[in-house]
Amino acid sequence: MAAEIQRSPSNGTAPETANGTNNRAAAGFAAIWHARWMRRFRRDRMAVGGVIFVVLLIFVAVLAPWLAPYDPAEQHILYRLRGPNEMFRLGTDEFGRDVLSRLIYGSRASLVVGLASVFLAGVLGTVIGGISGYMGGRVDQIISSVTNILMSFPSLLLGLMVVVALGPGTTNVVIAVALSLLPNFIRLARGPVLALREKEFVQACRAIGVSEARIILRHITPNILGPISVMSTLWIATAIRTEASLSFLGLGVQPPTPSWGNMIRSGVNNILSNPWLAVFSGLAITVTVLAFNVIGDGLRDALDPKQRP
């Protein structure tokens, strides 16, 4: 796509190009919308529900300043640790901050960490796994064996280790979660690349003198993006859970920045005075992770109908 846009200025004037790109995008969208797997996906009510929820959540995160009834950092010191009431719909925390407003702003942390870490791990993992599968030999052996070792470790433990090294904070949590997911992506990318390398069309490319870089970018990469994007959705779910766990331990997103994980932490610390705090923040995490899980399951079933019962 990027290459197409770069090439187009030589074809005509700018407005026409923009139009052409638009049409092409529209055509591409229509092709996906009417594809057989998409039709199967659209029939999966749970998965569609998941998509709707995630879209709504993105709106909530973007429009947080307009949606939140209060400033998430404002302390209503006379109303500390209240349960849900008229003034504060979901109650207040130990500093008298409005829980609903903090949940709304907290969606940003979960989404940012979830999406950014999976994107980072996806790009890095695909490159490393691709190199491993494409080059083969010793490089492959070393990368694979380290990956196998790391795979056997739960992502929470890997994330914990990285966060200990880097220190807490949102950026470091993104890196920690990304590194904890990295082995999964490496393994996911390596297998298909290994198989594709020997396919006739790749050998045909090589025979007519296409450069290795071009083979990788134009012929191999498009073929592995499908499974990677499906698994990415499921790993966003894992990433959000890992972020919540790290923040819950006090090692993730640091207060006063609200994140669902650090809210649940203060909820547990004050569980006897206001149990709602832990309940609501945990519920937010659970529903969001559930949404990404059903989308991922739905995509997998739609793309690979044989797996279906």
Next chain:
Amino acid sequence: MKAYITRRLLSIIPTLLIVGSIVFFVMRLASGDPATAMLGASATAESIARLREQLGLDRPLIVQYLDFLLDALRGDFGRSYATGRPVAEQIFAAFPDTLELVFWGMLIGTLIGVPTGIIAAVRPNSIFDYASRVVALLGLSMPPFYLGILLLLLFAVNLGWFPVISTPQPGFSGRLYAVFLPALSLGLVQASFIMRSVRSSLLEVLQEDYIRTAHAKGVPPAQVHYRHGLRNALIPVITVFGLYLGTLLAGTVLTETVFNRPGMGRLLVGAIQQRDYPLIQGGLMIYAAVIVVVNTAVDILYGLVDPTIRYD
């Protein structure tokens, strides 16, 4: 077969070596200078230098690294910065409590997960199948500690059936009483994972030709499902068992925090908060060793139960 087992057992050594190296260098990357961290900002350069010498931090990194590996091999992880006690001693004091939690959690997870998975697979798309899938999906979407919080709220805070702080009491029943809620919260999440993999594995096996043959020649359905189906379906489940045990072990870090229960997890979290690097290092190494050993055992078990696997 013997050669295969020996080779798998021997492979533990390089694996632990790699893990140990990662832990060591990550910790060094982290701590910067442990001596400064220990003495605080007000310390004089002189006292920092003296402590560095005492801790052996003035030696070349490679010497420290080899020392760490050799000591670790002997089960010596140095002394805790916070308490001054040997790390190994603290870890082994905390380990039984965590092991107890893992054991009951895994038992609950297996006892619920395996039968549910079987029933769901034998009657696909039934109400039971649908309900158990929804519950399992919910279970694995929850952060591992959230279910613990809900159970704590219901059974300890509201009903008062269990203690809010589950410190193990002396005696078997006392221990069981304290471990029940934490184990249940871990076990139920675990059951979701196990149910899903048993179900999908058995479902696949039940579509095989030999199952149809067994049905056709008049073998009673129950026997087909259990003798022909389940035994084959459990093979792939065993492979993920090691992975699940690892997840469960990591989950104890969170569960112990929720329930204020002593154990490895609490020790590790406390060490992280106090920047007690030898204790963090030792704790991570023990977790790693347990996971590597479990995975090797699973691999060997896999070779034993699956006659089609090649031992090369």
